[in-house]
Amino acid sequence: MPITDSKTGKLKKDYTVEELIEKAKEMRAYNMVAITAAGSGHTGGTLSIMDIAAALYLKKIRHDPENPTWEDRDRVFWSVGHKAPALYIALAEAGYFPLDDTVKLRKLWSGFEGHPNRLKVISVPSLNKFPLPISIL
Numbered sequence: 001m002p003i004t005d006s007k008t009g010k011l012k013k014d015y016t017v018e019e020l021i022e023k024a025k026e027m028r029a030y031n032m033v034a035i036t037a038a039g040s041g042h043t044g045g046t047l048s049i050m051d052i053a054a055a056l057y058l059k060k061i062r063h064d065p066e067n068p069t070w071e072d073r074d075r076v077f078w079s080v081g082h083k084a085p086a087l088y089i090a091l092a093e094a095g096y097f098p099l100d101d102t103v104k105l106r107k108l109w110s111g112f113e114g115h116p117n118r119l120k121v122i123s124v125p126s127l128n129k130f131p132l133p134i135s136i137l
Contacts, residue, residue, distance in 0.1 A: 003094055006064040006072070015058050018091075024054040027089045030102060034085050038106040053090035063071040066096035082114035088112050 003012040015023065026048050035041035055062070061074040078087055085105055092099040104110035 002062075004058045004062050004064055006067040006070040012045045012064075013058075020051075020054050020059055023058060023093060024051045027054055027093060030092075030099060033084050033107040034089070034102045035114075037103045038054075040106065041085060042082045045080065049080070049083050051087045053086045054093070057090040057094045063094070065091075068096065072097065078116060084116045087116055093107070107136050 002014055004010070005012055030046055031046050031050065032043065035046070056076060061076055064070050064072045066130055085102065088105070089099070090099065090104045092102050100108075102112060105112045
């Protein structure tokens with residue numbers, strides 16, 4: 001189930017496969033901008049996971065960006081910390097924060113660290129970095 005209104009249970013937007021393909025392409029472009037602005041990053045990993053990130057956060061998992069601590073939300077274990085830019089961009093596309101904020105990747109005090117950190121990413125209190133690293137939303 002895609003992005004859901006946690007109060008009513010209604011879908012906020014149901015993306016078609018074609019829309020997801022286009023979103024993933026746009027997300028790849030933002031990924032390259034963010035990594036270039038950061039001056040470093042793992043482009044291969046982030047580019048390769050973008051279709052999965054788009055499908056998960058825009059189509060498959062049940063979550064509400066306006067209520068990120070919603071008890072009935074789905075959780076995703078993100079086991080690839082170096083692919084954090086893909087996660088940030090997917091969360092931005094879903095509405096957790098402005099997409100333009102992702103170009104602050106790896107900038108001091110930005111919250112968009114090289115590995116996900118729930119204490120730093122604004123609006124996503126359930127995002128967690130585990131030792132492996134595995135993250136959850």
